[in-house]
Amino acid sequence: MAASIRQEIQQHIEQVGYLQPAVHQPVHAPFPDEISHDFYRALLRSDHDVGGQPDVPIPWQEKEEEQWELNTYVTCEVLAWRGVWNAEERRRRMNADLGQTQYLGHPYYGRWLISAARVMVDKQHATLNELIDKIDEVKARYESGA
Amino acid sequence: MAEEHSHKAAPMVDEVSDYEVLETAVRELAIEKGLFSAEDHRRFAEYAHSLGPLPAARLVAKAWKDPEFKKLALEDGIKASLEVGVDWINDAPTGFGTPSDYTDLRVLEDTPQVKHVVVCTLCSCYPRPILGHSPEWYRTPNYRRRLVRWPRQVLSEFGLQLPADMDIRVEDSNQKCRFLVLPMQPEGTEDWSEEELAQIVTRDCMIGVALPHPDRKADDPRPVHPAVHPVEHHDH
Amino acid sequence: MSMHHVEKITGVGDPQCFEGEAGKPRFKEGDRVRIKDRPDIFYTRCQMFTRGAIGEVAVVTHESVPPEDEAWENEQAPAEWFYIVRFRMQDLWGDYPSTYPNDTLQTEFSERWLEPA
Numbered sequence: 149m150a151a152s153i154r155q156e157i158q159q160h161i162e163q164v165g166y167l168q169p170a171v172h173q174p175v176h177a178p179f180p181d182e183i184s185h186d187f188y189r190a191l192l193r194s195d196h197d198v199g200g201q202p203d204v205p206i207p208w209q210e211k212e213e214e215q216w217e218l219n220t221y222v223t224c225e226v227l228a229w230r231g232v233w234n235a236e237e238r239r240r241r242m243n244a245d246l247g248q249t250q251y252l253g254h255p256y257y258g259r260w261l262i263s264a265a266r267v268m269v270d271k272q273h274a275t276l277n278e279l280i281d282k283i284d285e286v287k288a289r290y291e292s293g294a
Numbered sequence: 295m296a297e298e299h300s301h302k303a304a305p306m307v308d309e310v311s312d313y314e315v316l317e318t319a320v321r322e323l324a325i326e327k328g329l330f331s332a333e334d335h336r337r338f339a340e341y342a343h344s345l346g347p348l349p350a351a352r353l354v355a356k357a358w359k360d361p362e363f364k365k366l367a368l369e370d371g372i373k374a375s376l377e378v379g380v381d382w383i384n385d386a387p388t389g390f391g392t393p394s395d396y397t398d399l400r401v402l403e404d405t406p407q408v409k410h411v412v413v414c415t416l417c418s419c420y421p422r423p424i425l426g427h428s429p430e431w432y433r434t435p436n437y438r439r440r441l442v443r444w445p446r447q448v449l450s451e452f453g454l455q456l457p458a459d460m461d462i463r464v465e466d467s468n469q470k471c472r473f474l475v476l477p478m479q480p481e482g483t484e485d486w487s488e489e490e491l492a493q494i495v496t497r498d499c500m501i502g503v504a505l506p507h508p509d510r511k512a513d514d515p516r517p518v519h520p521a522v523h524p525v526e527h528h529d530h
Numbered sequence: 531m532s533m534h535h536v537e538k539i540t541g542v543g544d545p546q547c548f549e550g551e552a553g554k555p556r557f558k559e560g561d562r563v564r565i566k567d568r569p570d571i572f573y574t575r576c577q578m579f580t581r582g583a584i585g586e587v588a589v590v591t592h593e594s595v596p597p598e599d600e601a602w603e604n605e606q607a608p609a610e611w612f613y614i615v616r617f618r619m620q621d622l623w624g625d626y627p628s629t630y631p632n633d634t635l636q637t638e639f640s641e642r643w644l645e646p647a
Binding site for chain 3: 372382383384388389390391396397398400415416442443445446458461462463464465466467468469470471
């Protein structure tokens, strides 16, 4: 019995490797009777759980930090300091809630940032329209060279 | 210079990215709504900027020189950190430590038999208060995918070839504990002072992808992806 | 984090703040345990590659609210004991080279993920 769970797990890991970033199948929103247990499991998995997935050697790189990345890290920690969220909620939001495509598509600190924006709206600290207007305002400011 | 994986041409030096716009918007909105103050942000940024690997290197060197301290480091990493000037609970302006790094440090002792190496497969958990900020490669899905299943291959890519009669122990740091590798003291350094020893304990040695060497005071050079608008440079 | 939790951990630390809340740990160092394959939905920090595997408790670490609950700010949810469990690489990966029979991996679980093996 234990052996078949391990087999299922091994298959599952192999399978999810084929899911990123989109599901390549001819029909989207399939009928429920067309969903296998394996596929259901793959759809509901936590995206951050990547240990053991196949991948190829890449050059190991360092990276010079952007000012916005440092600011983002600080914003996220200060939001926790002041009680808006905790670090585990941040991880859930940026590593599981975003969905597979955004999870692998954004830069690392892009996910931190988007999740900070999202928690403010989710917890009604700002409305989405306030956030949208603020983004607009900042964009215009940068474009005018201010 | 076009990067291998870029989806558009490198931006002009004065172009502002979508992420920069959003970051400014989020920070300004948060301050306007009273979620935190600009002063909070500045204080935490100052603390974050102060972090680096030197205290951890001193912890390793001290453990090499002093068997009693090594015992403490293996039993209580938080208490041992105090002796190299790092207070996991009180250093950060929060008064409870950093929200992301918690306050439970575990020191992993390499032996002639066992080599430790650390990864966080789920995200990039790292002992920032004593070791500074994690390297880019540590955060990649690639490192997180491969180290737990092909550790010897990954280590060899970092230039670390382990003999077949030595065992690897991978630590997947997935909860609130944070981990620091205490590598073996290299041969020929038995008479060195604590200060001299600390100089050869580099960040990569304490993650576990490198071994300390009497001739090496810095991590092996790697390609550095430049920032478009980098943080103002400070020497640590 | 809610200011209630911030107050709880100020000057004390996290996970220190949960000390004494989870009662007696069910497992001890050296116990053989199996990782339960509980249903996947929304969020977990119990890695897929450990599910159903058998390992040995290496360290009993601390008490804390488990991450699945903390991630929704349910800091009032009950705390559990956490354990670092060590596995042989051969037991995690069917294709791990037998040249290295003593290679291991260890990672941490909250008590609800473990059952005696």
